Amino acid sequence: MTKKTIAVLPGDGIGPEVTRAAIKVLENIADLHDHEFVFQEGLIGGSAIDEKGAPLPHETKELSALSDGILLGAVGGPKWDHLPGGNRPEKGLLEIRKSLDLYANLRPVKAYASLIESSPLKEEIVADVDFLIVRELTGGLYFGEPKMREENEGEMQAVDTLVYKTSEIKRIAERAFQSARLRKGKVVSVDKANVLESSRLWREIVDDVRGGYPDVELEHMLVDNAAMQLIAQPASFDVIVTENTFGDILSDEASMLTGSLGLLPSASMGSTGVGLYEPVHGSAPDIAGENRANPLAAIASAAMMLKYGFEMEKEAERIEAAIEKVLADGYRTADIASKSEEAVTTAEMTDAVVKAL
Amino acid sequence: MTKKTIAVLPGDGIGPEVTRAAIKVLENIADLHDHEFVFQEGLIGGSAIDEKGAPLPHETKELSALSDGILLGAVGGPKWDHLPGGNRPEKGLLEIRKSLDLYANLRPVKAYASLIESSPLKEEIVADVDFLIVRELTGGLYFGEPKMREENEGEMQAVDTLVYKTSEIKRIAERAFQSARLRKGKVVSVDKANVLESSRLWREIVDDVRGGYPDVELEHMLVDNAAMQLIAQPASFDVIVTENTFGDILSDEASMLTGSLGLLPSASMGSTGVGLYEPVHGSAPDIAGENRANPLAAIASAAMMLKYGFEMEKEAERIEAAIEKVLADGYRTADIASKSEEAVTTAEMTDAVVKAL
Numbered sequence: 109m110t111k112k113t114i115a116v117l118p119g120d121g122i123g124p125e126v127t128r129a130a131i132k133v134l135e136n137i138a139d140l141h142d143h144e145f146v147f148q149e150g151l152i153g154g155s156a157i158d159e160k161g162a163p164l165p166h167e168t169k170e171l172s173a174l175s176d177g178i179l180l181g182a183v184g185g186p187k188w189d190h191l192p193g194g195n196r197p198e199k200g201l202l203e204i205r206k207s208l209d210l211y212a213n214l215r216p217v218k219a220y221a222s223l224i225e226s227s228p229l230k231e232e233i234v235a236d237v238d239f240l241i242v243r244e245l246t247g248g249l250y251f252g253e254p255k256m257r258e259e260n261e262g263e264m265q266a267v268d269t270l271v272y273k274t275s276e277i278k279r280i281a282e283r284a285f286q287s288a289r290l291r292k293g294k295v296v297s298v299d300k301a302n303v304l305e306s307s308r309l310w311r312e313i314v315d316d317v318r319g320g321y322p323d324v325e326l327e328h329m330l331v332d333n334a335a336m337q338l339i340a341q342p343a344s345f346d347v348i349v350t351e352n353t354f355g356d357i358l359s360d361e362a363s364m365l366t367g368s369l370g371l372l373p374s375a376s377m378g379s380t381g382v383g384l385y386e387p388v389h390g391s392a393p394d395i396a397g398e399n400r401a402n403p404l405a406a407i408a409s410a411a412m413m414l415k416y417g418f419e420m421e422k423e424a425e426r427i428e429a430a431i432e433k434v435l436a437d438g439y440r441t442a443d444i445a446s447k448s449e450e451a452v453t454t455a456e457m458t459d460a461v462v463k464a465l
Numbered sequence: 466m467t468k469k470t471i472a473v474l475p476g477d478g479i480g481p482e483v484t485r486a487a488i489k490v491l492e493n494i495a496d497l498h499d500h501e502f503v504f505q506e507g508l509i510g511g512s513a514i515d516e517k518g519a520p521l522p523h524e525t526k527e528l529s530a531l532s533d534g535i536l537l538g539a540v541g542g543p544k545w546d547h548l549p550g551g552n553r554p555e556k557g558l559l560e561i562r563k564s565l566d567l568y569a570n571l572r573p574v575k576a577y578a579s580l581i582e583s584s585p586l587k588e589e590i591v592a593d594v595d596f597l598i599v600r601e602l603t604g605g606l607y608f609g610e611p612k613m614r615e616e617n618e619g620e621m622q623a624v625d626t627l628v629y630k631t632s633e634i635k636r637i638a639e640r641a642f643q644s645a646r647l648r649k650g651k652v653v654s655v656d657k658a659n660v661l662e663s664s665r666l667w668r669e670i671v672d673d674v675r676g677g678y679p680d681v682e683l684e685h686m687l688v689d690n691a692a693m694q695l696i697a698q699p700a701s702f703d704v705i706v707t708e709n710t711f712g713d714i715l716s717d718e719a720s721m722l723t724g725s726l727g728l729l730p731s732a733s734m735g736s737t738g739v740g741l742y743e744p745v746h747g748s749a750p751d752i753a754g755e756n757r758a759n760p761l762a763a764i765a766s767a768a769m770m771l772k773y774g775f776e777m778e779k780e781a782e783r784i785e786a787a788i789e790k791v792l793a794d795g796y797r798t799a800d801i802a803s804k805s806e807e808a809v810t811t812a813e814m815t816d817a818v819v820k821a822l
């Protein structure tokens with residue numbers, strides 16, 4: 109029997125209902141495999157601002173740092189959009205990433221045969237899509253200093269800084285090559301080396317690191333070309349590694365390919381051993397609390413926690429298989445139901461997954 | 466009779482053959498409308514490096530600055546990929562943009578009914594696509610200082626700087642609102658205001674400028690969301706305005722939507738009155754010199770020069786109508802021919818356009 113403490117940060121919008129679904133699935137897995145999962149809840153994002161005046165209260169930080177893994181729902185919503193940058197819900201997410209040094213954001217993108225119809229792309233283009241985006245998450249434009257406003261020649265200007273240290277590039281490149289070894293052995297490193305100095309360093313270091321992985325194929329691709337190839341031939345990718353901002357844009361672009369945004373999980377891994385697991389989708393305030401949200405991305409994120417965080421490979425696969433089964437059986441929440449299909453509720457979908465375990 | 470001097474910068478790869486095609490069409494238009502176009506050729510990119518040792522020789526700069534409009538082919542190729550950043554073909558393009566202050570890159574994206582089949586997206590998603598991307602072209606991460614390497618705590622780091630002045634944001638926003646007035650009256654301004662200080666200033670200034678265009682609708686959209694919406698509902702856009710790097714990524718993503726990359730033109734407009742017109746596609750070194758390249762993007766770029774640079778609206782429309790006609794008549798270069806269609810050569814396609822004028 110293994111005991112694990114899981115920090116649960118539901119956040120805003122549909123965050124609470126989808127994390128509740130994931131907890132239910134985890135509790136069932138614990139029973140089936142004789143583990144003990146202890147869940148400890150914390151505030152983050154808009155709800156934390158409302159109750160504690162800050163998007164990442166001290167208690168949440170502590171709770172998270174002491175846990176074995178963090179399950180997050182989603183943050184943000186129009187209610188807090190008027191707040192200044194430093195005190196917005198998203199800031200809670202940025203802070204927890206930085207404070208736990210969660211530098212590697214892993215986002216698998218995979219076509220589910222039973223959902224391909226709902227993709228905006230043609231079936232022949234997306235049928236075999238199965239890749240992993242490895243996004244650097246604690247460097248680059250997001251955190252570089254200076255990040256400020258200043259007067260210049262009588263007018264206001266604003267500055268952000270894109271900075272990467274060799275060691276930051278090295279560790280994310282290592283992750284990418286390691287991941288590729290467990291997959292199809294092909295890394296595409298995305299940069300803008302024809303314009304950016306940081307990209308030129310990125311490219312050099314990635315080449316260096318590759319020396320240790322002669323069995324893995326490496327291709328460098330410019331970010332504008334990558335944005336094209338993700339649409340033109342998405343099935344050609346295996347592992348994509350890229351810096352923070354490019355990764356933000358490309359992974360959201362990629363999330364649209366297979367028509368299954370409501371199913372995509374993510375893991376943010378760091379140097380401390382504690383990982384953060386969250387759905388790729390946002391807080392969807394328009395349907396919050398209506399029992400209509402798709403819980404599968406949160407449930408799949410819980411599976412990633414088992415696999416990457418707790419080395420519970422078999423348990424993770426059991427959840428993944430259950431997700432495939434309920435989809436094959438025709439269960440559809442509103443976001444993935446076609447016009448002719450009847451949509452199930454969040455709770456119904458969750459129960460179906462539990463039964464399929 | 467109007468006389469205009471046109472600087473022709475063929476560049477590398479397929480650049481020479483597609484600019485030749487555009488010149489042929491322009492010569493015919495001049496005859497038909499009793500204009501005089503004087504063409505003056507200059508070196509840029511890799512071929513300039515080979516002949517003059519620099520990607521933008523002094524003569525080319527002068528020739529361009531003194532012209533009424535610049536027609537560019539494409540730059541770059543594997544032959545020059547080993548060169549250091551400061552002396553690569555692309556540097557010629559960056560330099561001419563900066564030296565002529567070509568701050569507004571206009572990229573129309575439109576579905577051609579006869580080509581929709583070759584789109585990777587489903588027909589119902591892309592059928593009504595018709596938008597314009599207004600990309601800021603002389604600021605942001607591309608040109609901000611510092612842009613360098615330095616030692617920090619015993620290791621190498623690389624820095625790029627994203628900086629925008631109020632006046633830079635103001636003038637590109639004005640362009641976007643003016644363009645929207647001539648279209649469907651809807652601007653989407655794309656930024657990353659939840660993370661970047663420069664985006665927060667961008668958003669404020671765009672809001673300010675909008676005050677002068679109360680008839681135009683304005684929506685702010687985060688760049689990651691924009692990358693998703695371009696795939697999910699591309700037909701919902703009219704004018705998209707964004708900063709240099711985001712514009713680079715999003716406009717290349719957008720160029721894949723309609724299956725007609727080989728047809729997309731662009732115009733880069735500045736404060737001096739001289740504009741630069743070039744196809745969106747690259748130099749395609751793999752098919753250079755084989756009489757297989759699609760000349761339509763270069764020809765459409767020439768039409769943009771007539772419309773935006775010379776106020777020759779009727780002449781521009783004549784070219785656009787000719788392009789639509791040859792497509793409707795079934796002419797296809799290799800890049801847009803389906804498996805069952807026979808491809809025509811660059812020269813044949815050009816002649817067909819000339820005949821259709």
Ligand SMILES: CC(C)[C@H](C(=O)O)[C@@H](O)C(=O)O
Nearest residue numbers: 198199201202356659660689
């Ligand atoms: C909420 C926002 C700050 C965040 C980011 O840009 O990283 C989100 O878009 C994501 O991708 O996780």
Ligand SMILES: CC(C)[C@H](C(=O)O)[C@@H](O)C(=O)O
Nearest residue numbers: 302303332555556558559713
């Ligand atoms: C060649 C390169 C420097 C250029 C850019 O990034 O601006 C190109 O990608 C473009 O979009 O015109």
